[in-house]
Amino acid sequence: MIEFSVVTKVFNQGQPNECQALREVSLTLERGGITVFKGPSGSGKTTLLTLVGCLARPTSGRIKLDGRLLSNLPERFLTEVRRHTFGFVFQQFNLIRGLTVLENVMLPAYPLGRPYRELSDAAREWLDRFGLGGKIANPVEWLSGGEAQRTALARALINDPAVLIADEPTANLDSALSREVLALLGELAAQGRTVLISSHDPLVFEAIPVNRVIELHDGQIAGDRRC
Amino acid sequence: MRDFLEQQKYLIDYTLAALLRRKTRNIGLLLVYTLLVFLFASTLLLGQGLRREAAILLQDAPEVIVQRLVAGRHDLLPAAWLETLRRIRGVGTVQGRLWGYYYDPAVKANYTLMVAPERPLAKGEIVVGAALARVRQIGIGDYLGLRAANGQPLPLKVTGILDTASELLSADLLLLSEASFRALFDFPPDVYTDAVLTVHNPREARTVAEKIVLAFPDSRPILRSEILRTYDAVFNWREGMLFVVLGTLLLTFAILAWDKAAGLSAEEKREIGILKAIGWETGDILRMKLWDGALLSLTAFLVGYTLAWWQVFHGGARLFMPVLKGWAVLYPNFQLTPAVDGQQILVLLAVTVLPYIVATLIPSWRAAIADPDAAMRG
Amino acid sequence: MLIMPAIVALQLVAFGVTGTVLLASGFAWRILRRWNIESGSELQLRLERRTYLVSTLVGFALGAELLSLLLFVHTAESLSSQFVGAMCATGVLNVNAFGFPALLLKIAVFFLAALWLTLNRIDNRGYDYPLVRLKYGLLLAIAPLTVVELAVQTGYFLGLEPEVITSCCGSLFGAGGRGVASELAGLSPWPTLILFYGTGGLIVASGGWLLSTLTADSSFPHPQPLSRGERGAEGQLAGMLFAGISLLGFAIAIAAIIAALSPYVYENPNHHCPFCLLKAGYDYIGYALYLPLFAATTAGLGAGTVAPFRHIVSLQVVVPDEVRRLTWLALGGFSLFYGLATWLMVRSNLILLG
Numbered sequence: 001m002i003e004f005s006v007v008t009k010v011f012n013q014g015q016p017n018e019c020q021a022l023r024e025v026s027l028t029l030e031r032g033g034i035t036v037f038k039g040p041s042g043s044g045k046t047t048l049l050t051l052v053g054c055l056a057r058p059t060s061g062r063i064k065l066d067g068r069l070l071s072n073l074p075e076r077f078l079t080e081v082r083r084h085t086f087g088f089v090f091q092q093f094n095l096i097r098g099l100t101v102l103e104n105v106m107l108p109a110y111p112l113g114r115p116y117r118e119l120s121d122a123a124r125e126w127l128d129r130f131g132l133g134g135k136i137a138n139p140v141e142w143l144s145g146g147e148a149q150r151t152a153l154a155r156a157l158i159n160d161p162a163v164l165i166a167d168e169p170t171a172n173l174d175s176a177l178s179r180e181v182l183a184l185l186g187e188l189a190a191q192g193r194t195v196l197i198s199s200h201d202p203l204v205f206e207a208i209p210v211n212r213v214i215e216l217h218d219g220q221i222a223g224d225r226r227c
Numbered sequence: 228m229r230d231f232l233e234q235q236k237y238l239i240d241y242t243l244a245a246l247l248r249r250k251t252r253n254i255g256l257l258l259v260y261t262l263l264v265f266l267f268a269s270t271l272l273l274g275q276g277l278r279r280e281a282a283i284l285l286q287d288a289p290e291v292i293v294q295r296l297v298a299g300r301h302d303l304l305p306a307a308w309l310e311t312l313r314r315i316r317g318v319g320t321v322q323g324r325l326w327g328y329y330y331d332p333a334v335k336a337n338y339t340l341m342v343a344p345e346r347p348l349a350k351g352e353i354v355v356g357a358a359l360a361r362v363r364q365i366g367i368g369d370y371l372g373l374r375a376a377n378g379q380p381l382p383l384k385v386t387g388i389l390d391t392a393s394e395l396l397s398a399d400l401l402l403l404s405e406a407s408f409r410a411l412f413d414f415p416p417d418v419y420t421d422a423v424l425t426v427h428n429p430r431e432a433r434t435v436a437e438k439i440v441l442a443f444p445d446s447r448p449i450l451r452s453e454i455l456r457t458y459d460a461v462f463n464w465r466e467g468m469l470f471v472v473l474g475t476l477l478l479t480f481a482i483l484a485w486d487k488a489a490g491l492s493a494e495e496k497r498e499i500g501i502l503k504a505i506g507w508e509t510g511d512i513l514r515m516k517l518w519d520g521a522l523l524s525l526t527a528f529l530v531g532y533t534l535a536w537w538q539v540f541h542g543g544a545r546l547f548m549p550v551l552k553g554w555a556v557l558y559p560n561f562q563l564t565p566a567v568d569g570q571q572i573l574v575l576l577a578v579t580v581l582p583y584i585v586a587t588l589i590p591s592w593r594a595a596i597a598d599p600d601a602a603m604r605g
Numbered sequence: 606m607l608i609m610p611a612i613v614a615l616q617l618v619a620f621g622v623t624g625t626v627l628l629a630s631g632f633a634w635r636i637l638r639r640w641n642i643e644s645g646s647e648l649q650l651r652l653e654r655r656t657y658l659v660s661t662l663v664g665f666a667l668g669a670e671l672l673s674l675l676l677f678v679h680t681a682e683s684l685s686s687q688f689v690g691a692m693c694a695t696g697v698l699n700v701n702a703f704g705f706p707a708l709l710l711k712i713a714v715f716f717l718a719a720l721w722l723t724l725n726r727i728d729n730r731g732y733d734y735p736l737v738r739l740k741y742g743l744l745l746a747i748a749p750l751t752v753v754e755l756a757v758q759t760g761y762f763l764g765l766e767p768e769v770i771t772s773c774c775g776s777l778f779g780a781g782g783r784g785v786a787s788e789l790a791g792l793s794p795w796p797t798l799i800l801f802y803g804t805g806g807l808i809v810a811s812g813g814w815l816l817s818t819l820t821a822d823s824s825f826p827h828p829q830p831l832s833r834g835e836r837g838a839e840g841q842l843a844g845m846l847f848a849g850i851s852l853l854g855f856a857i858a859i860a861a862i863i864a865a866l867s868p869y870v871y872e873n874p875n876h877h878c879p880f881c882l883l884k885a886g887y888d889y890i891g892y893a894l895y896l897p898l899f900a901a902t903t904a905g906l907g908a909g910t911v912a913p914f915r916h917i918v919s920l921q922v923v924v925p926d927e928v929r930r931l932t933w934l935a936l937g938g939f940s941l942f943y944g945l946a947t948w949l950m951v952r953s954n955l956i957l958l959g
Contacts, residue, residue: 013647055504055600057645072643074653077732079508079599094501097494098248108506110237113230155505271610452686459686460607460767467608474613509657570611570679573672577614581669585621588661596654 001194002029002052007061007071009047021047023219024061029196031162033211034189037198038223043216045198046167052196053165054082083112087156091168093148095140095155101127102136105155112159119158126154130184146177153184163194170201182207235518238511242518249495256487257527263480264531264579265538266473271571272539274466276563281458285451289423290432292449293439301447303418311442312422317435319427323419325408329373329401334362340401340408348404354387358398371401376413383407470578477578481586488516488590496597503599516591524580532575540565607687607765611680618673619758622666622714623751629662630748633741642733656734660725663744666751667718674711677758682883687767694880703761710754716903717747723907727927731919789877792864801861804854805943808905811850812936815843815908819925841913844928848909851935855902858942862894866946869953894945901938904931 004027011019022044029035029052037045050056051063054070057078063071070081095104105123127136130150135143143151149169156164166185170178178201186208189195197204204210215223246253293312295304304323312321325342338359346354353371355363365371367385375381389400408414426435436448491499499512540563636652636659681694681704691697698704721743728736818840859879868874870887882891908931915924 011647050600056598057650059645059647071645073732074642074734075599075650076508076510076729079506083506088504090504094504096498096501099244103244107241107502110241111234111507111511113232113234113237115233116236159506267610274610456687456767463607463609463687466610467613470610470613471608509654513657513661570676570683573676573679574611574614577618577672577676578610581618581621581672584665585625588625588665589658592658592661596657 001031001066002027003062003064004028004051005062005064007051007058007063009044009051009056010059013059021219022051022058025219025221027214027221027224029194031194032189032192034185034195034197034208035212035214036204036210037196037214037216038200039216040200042218044219045216047219048216049165049167049196049198053086053088053163054078055088083108083159085161085163087159087161087164089149089152089156089164089166089169091171093145093152093172095143095148095151097141098139100137100139101132101143101151104140104151105158108155109158123154123158126157127151130154145173146180149173149177149181150184153181157188161193163196164188165196167198168201169197170199170203175203178203179207235514238515238518239522242515242522245498246519246522249492252487252492253523256483257523259480259483260523260527260579260583261531261534263473263476264528264575265535266476267470267578268532268535268571268575269539270466270469270473271574272535273563274462275566275568275571276539278459278462279566280563281462282455285455285458288451288454290426290429290451291424291436291439292421293424293443294421294447294449295443296445296447301421303414304421306417306419308443308446309419309422312424312439315435315438315442317426317428317431317438319425321422321424323422325405325414326420327408327412329411331363331373336362336399338399338401340403340411342405342408343402346402348386348402348407350404350406350410351382351384352386352404353383353407354389354402355385356389356398356400359401360385360388373411375411381407381411477582481582484583484586485590488587489593491594495594499594499597500599500601503597504601509595512595512597513591516587516595520584520587520591524583528575528580531579536565539563607684607762607767611676611683612762615673615676615680616759616762618669618676619755622669622673623755625662625666625669626744626748626751629659629666630745632659632662633744637738637741640737642737653734656737659741659744660722660729663718663721663725667715667722670711670715670718674715677708677711678880678883682880684765689767692881693878693884695878697765698880700766701761701764703757703764707754707758707761710750710757714747714750714754715899716906717743717750719903720906720910721747723911723927723931727911727914727920727923730923731917733919735917735919736914789860789863792860794865794868797861797864801857801865801946802943804850804857805939807850808847808854808939809936811843811847812905812932815840815847815912815932816929818843819929840915844909844912846909847912847932847935848906851902851905851909851939854905854939855898858898858946861946866894866950869950869955872953872955874955890945890949894942897938897941897945901935901942904938905935907931908935 004025007022007025007027008020009022011021025044025048037048039045047056051058054065057073057075058071061071062069065081065085070078073081096107099107102120102123105127106119109119124133124136127133130153132147132150132154135147140148140151149172164185169181169185173181182204185195185197189208210227213223213225213227214221215225293304293308295302295308306323309321309323312318322344327340329338329340330336331338336359348354355365355371360366363371365385367388369385370382371385373381373383383403389402403411409416424435426432432450432452436450439446439448502512503509632655636655639648640652641649678694681697684697685691685693688697688700691700698708721740724736724740724743728734728740862879862882863877867877867879867882870882870890880891881887882894883889884891908928911924911931912928914920917924
């Protein structure tokens with residue numbers, strides 16, 4: 001479904017601090033299942049995920065989504081594709097302070113102009129499902145780590161994306177909360193969504209049925225194992 | 228279309244919430260912005276008000292005033308002229324006027340003395356303007372002593388005070404009888420100060436003026452339309468000067484706006500990064516920033532304009548009156564009639580809102596082009 | 606030189622417009638030189654981001670130019686008491702040789718900026734920015750025009766001497782004088798009105814034809830390139846025709862206003878001035894006439910300019926949509942204008958014909 005052909009990503013091109021985050025990576029990701037990306041920091045995991053999720057464009061090489069070439073799309077169109085296909089959960093949660101839980105979850109859909117009623121209903125549904133039904137009017141600063149992560153998850157799902165990308169979802173949580181979040185991810189995968197996780201937490205392998213593990217090292221793929 | 232409107236509603240919602248979240252940052256700019264609108268609006272409203280006042284008051288001014296010039300200076304007009312003027316084609320009525328100035332050393336003010344035929348007064352009686360009465364602290368029944376041209380004191384009894392409603396014209400006015408006037412200034416019986424004419428067809432006023440000059444080469448006919456023109460020009464010019472002076476404030480404001488728009492706090496940068504990561508596009512962030520500016524501008528404009536309005540039409544316009552009215556000792560008190568004008572609003576928009584937009588365009592854009600993957604890279 | 610608030614404001618706006626357009630052109634030049642849509646390099650990314658700035662700047666310039674146009678006419682109107690012989694904006698604009706050119710330049714810049722924004726809109730909806738070179742080339746052509754406009758406007762204001770005796774609209778737009786304005790005023794109403802309504806019919810006809818050539822290709826996201834025959838040469842022709850007729854319609858509308866409509870509104874067969882319509886004494890009817898006319902002409906020009914790009918693969922769906930929208934806008938605007946003009950003539954107490 002997502003095809004990488006000889007993809008390279010370079011930061012700060014031409015400057016003294018030039019850095020090649022990914023080198024000529026070729027990869028095909030199929031729909032469905034849970035794929036985990038492993039590797040030390042600096043290995044290019046995060047960069048790979050940003051390219052998969054259309055957050056950035058490759059410096060060279062080709063990326064295709066369902067056969068459609070994405071790599072040379074202008075940012076505007078990339079964002080279009082991304083909105084409807086990918087949902088992101090960040091390591092730092094990245095919720096907007098000063099807004100309520102409900103508002104944070106609805107935020108990604110604002111530019112689409114969906115009718116308010118429909119949007120807030122969808123948001124409440126997700127929040128109820130994640131056990132946050134009673135806290136929708138709370139400012140996000142009042143949430144605990146686990147609650148914040150689940151809010152971020154609801155936010156990632158508001159536009160009903162086919163692919164969920166989670167960057168180190170358990171890094172800031174203790175093991176009990178980690179299991180909770182991972183269980184939710186497992187549920188979503190079971191319902192047919194593609195789940196991509198970057199992590200080096202062994203708990204991930206214990207808690208959920210991982211289908212594929214891709215290891216990265218120095219910007220290149222060092223291992224590709226199916227389970 | 229519905230989507231578009233819905234989208235704008237969301238953007239406004241978000242912008243409003245963001246503005247309220249960062250009240251302290253925005254309040255400084257808002258205050259300066261409001262002050263700017265207030266100052267410019269006051270100037271415009273005051274100028275407009277004064278212009279209208281002048282036009283209304285001059286409606287009853289004489290169509291044509293004829294003066295005699297000697298060596299380029301205003302001299303007295305011989306009574307014999309009146310008959311010749313009456314015979315010029317196009318001229319309606321002709322009347323000789325008696326008026327002059329009197330300098331009162333007691334209050335260091337100039338009075339305008341006039342004989343008003345429609346207000347017959349006995350010899351020795353006068354009617355004074357309200358401002359004059361105030362300054363000299365005299366009322367009905369009091370005596371005002373003026374020095375005649377021959378050095379003798381001339382006592383004049385106040386038998387009336389002119390209405391305050393007409394203060395703009397009558398502030399320094401002193402009406403007296405023809406006899407008193409001629410006695411005071413030692414005017415010979417066959418001269419007048421000037422003559423006033425009406426013309427049958429106002430559009431022919433200019434032609435009539437030309438004929439007057441032909442008949443009396445040493446005369447100077449002054450048309451009412453020219454007086455209006457001059458007043459207009461004076462007010463315009465003074466308004467314009469104020470605008471140019473306020474330009475320095477405008478520049479400071481523009482720099483402030485630029486600075487505020489460009490100096491995003493770390494929190495703001497983080498927010499924009501997150502928004503872009505969760506699906507907002509550069510255009511959406513830009514539009515949000517534009518709404519930010521629009522809301523701020525709207526608030527500043529409404530508040531500033533309202534304050535200016537109140538100040539000019541209800542508060543006495545103390546701030547700018549001196550500049551626009553000019554220098555004098557006797558100031559009439561008067562209320563200006565409120566009037567809004569489309570042109571005024573356009574000018575205000577052009578000198579306040581437009582510069583604000585210009586100053587914030589590039590910084591807004593810079594903020595909007597943040598990398599979407601910055602939130603991932605932490 | 607008259608220093609008054611409106612003039613200070615107008616000069617400020619003119620500087621603002623010229624400044625932003627020159628700035629935008631500077632960016633446009635740099636974008637043009639290094640643009641390469643295929644590349645994923647950081648430079649290309651920066652250039653793409655810069656395009657947002659250019660379009661925002663030009664959008665601002667358009668808005669400011671509109672404000673400037675309104676204010677300019679309004680100011681000329683209000684200055685008529687300052688100049689001997691002037692009774693409305695015409696006289697004031699006639700004080701020196703720069704007045705009318707300044708007005709015409711403003712109208713030209715307005716139309717061109719609107720056109721640019723239309724092109725930009727459809728370019729942005731094509732996933733490979735197909736019109737970049739054309740767009741920024743056009744911008745580089747508009748830039749000097751704004752400089753000229755600023756110069757002419759400044760020259761006009763500098764030359765506003767109240768001592769100059771100018772001619773009122775009666776002599777300028779009167780049948781007896783010389784020059785274009787007189788020619789227009791001297792046109793007899795009957796043939797002018799025939800031409801006026803005839804053009805109206807042409808506008809509707811060409812608009813209808815243009816709409817009929819539009820067929821939406823719905824095979825997005827993989828639209829196939831059209832064959833030569835299918836490229837809609839007919840559509841292109843219809844587009845260009847509509848744009849041309851819109852412009853013609855604009856010119857003839859102005860002529861009709863001067864020659865025939867104005868006398869009806871003023872109920873005076875000798876009063877032909879197109880600016881006096883904007884006065885309060887006539888209920889500001891001029892605005893109700895000119896605004897739809899300008900909007901319609903702009904939309905018509907836009908439709909015609911955009912139509913030839915149907916054959917570009919990435920714009921196959923976008924162009925018909927946009928052309929349809931603009932054509933309806935133009936037709937609507939012209940209908941409003943014609944409707945109002947007709948109503949004004951019918952309800953007037955003046956009898957000019959028959």
